[in-house]
């Protein structure tokens with residue numbers, strides 16, 4: 001804690017970074033899409049498959065006992081990281097998308113009805129829009145949207161106005177993947193609870209950058225994905241209050257989520273297993289816990305501090321760059337530099353930068369309403385992580401000059 | 409190794425910066441909208457077809473360099489061609505954009521369109537080049553649209 005990050009040491013933990021793309025050193029600036037994985041995560045997954053692989057919760061043999069112990073130990077690591085009350089509140093899923101769909105189906109179908117309202121924001125990822133649209137269609141509820149300002153900040157005044165006793169749930173992204181904006185979720189949760197609404201926070205982007213304490217926040221549902229926090233793809237978590245989960249019906253039926261099954265009646269398993277039907281991504285969960293241990297070893301404070309320095313450095317360069325328009329300039333933001341450039345379409349930027357070894361994302365970032373708000377078809381997005389350097393930011397801007405010259 | 413110059417040839421840059429036949433065609437006998445969700449390219453093509461001849465063709469929309477230049481070059485090529493000739497060109501263009509590298513494009517048929525042959529070295533960009541062709545094809549195939557403006 002308080003120790004500055006040793007970027008060189010951190011870089012040496014990530015084998016993938018040490019390669020060339022078209023003869024240029026790889027500059028990986030697509031971390032908001034997915035982060036790279038450190039040795040320890042790769043090794044944990046490999047170790048699991050080489051030494052411990054077995055199905056969990058259903059074998060008496062040694063391997064199964066080991067696999068089960070590791071899987072459940074991972075749950076405890078993740079519980080601690082988010083400060084959930086107990087392991088019952090930690091449900092493994094395929095990722096943020098599945099976590100949100102689980103809530104929209106299981107909680108939504110039983111708690112939202114005709115005339116009720118779901119409130120989301122203008123800057124949500126499609127995965128925090130579409131499941132709610134589908135729910136609203138099923139139960140004849142209404143989806144309402146909190147507007148944002150030019151900087152890409154949520155309009156808190158409009159939020160208060162839109163909140164009412166009809167609001168059953170507020171869905172809000174903790175950190176926007178398209179803009180970098182960090183939303184004031186503590187205030188949002190407080191205000192939502194005051195009208196009796198539940199709150200789901202999409203933490204896909206935030207969890208690797210911002211410390212999350214679900215008890216201090218009093219959040220009802222917090223969803224995130226391992227792969228954006230140095231862990232494997234296809235695994236994530238839904239953290240939710242036990243009291244809320246207890247009252248929810250299962251999301252999927254199958255193995256592991258039951259206690260007894262007869263053709264007449266099935267008795268569901270206890271939390272969290274009630275929501276984990278079928279054989280889970282065991283290796284992924286074990287890798288996820290390792291990734292969290294990796295984050296803990298560096299410390300989220302140190303990570304946030306270092307990433308802020310990098311973002312400030314990049315932002316300064318962006319402001320000074322002729323013909324570049326930043327998309328998303330919230331006061332409270334992290335790690336994302338989204339922009340458009342005069343005369344060069346983002347998609348062309350993506351291709352040109354790739355030839356310089358610089359990996360960025362070009363597109364709508366699964367946030368089409370954000371693109372519509374700024375009246376752009378797409379943006380180019382550089383997103384930073386703990387292993388990025390100032391030299392890499394320089395490489396980005398040198399490549400941008402090349403792109404500008406090509407179309408000059 | 410293929411470099412950027414193979415993709416962004418001068419002709420392409422030129423057509424990106426000043427696209428030909430850009431704008432709405434009113435009235436028209438056929439039109440259709442094309443969309444590439446991956447990069448947000450949006451394209452609207454308009455045609456006036458009389459007696460199976462493409463008398464006029466225009467396009468408008470927002471897109472990357474490759475999709476804009478491809479549409480611009482396409483409209484230039486197709487003006488005055490028959491629907492049958494379009495179908496032939498469609499096949500030749502598609503073949504060029506997707507065939508393996510060793511195959512030489514059919515330059516005799518394609519003419520200037522052959523400058524887009526470089527896209528096949530950039531797999532994520534092939535759709536940008538072919539979007540306008542698919543959009544035009546669907547405009548022609550939806551003859552119900554033709555009735556609309558008669």
Ligand SMILES: Cc1ncc(COP(=O)(O)O)c(C=O)c1O
Nearest residue numbers: 095096097125127177204205225
């Ligand atoms: C803000 C946000 N929400 C949700 C998601 C979806 O995450 P996943 O694809 O891991 O389910 C993403 C990932 O792109 C995201 O950035």
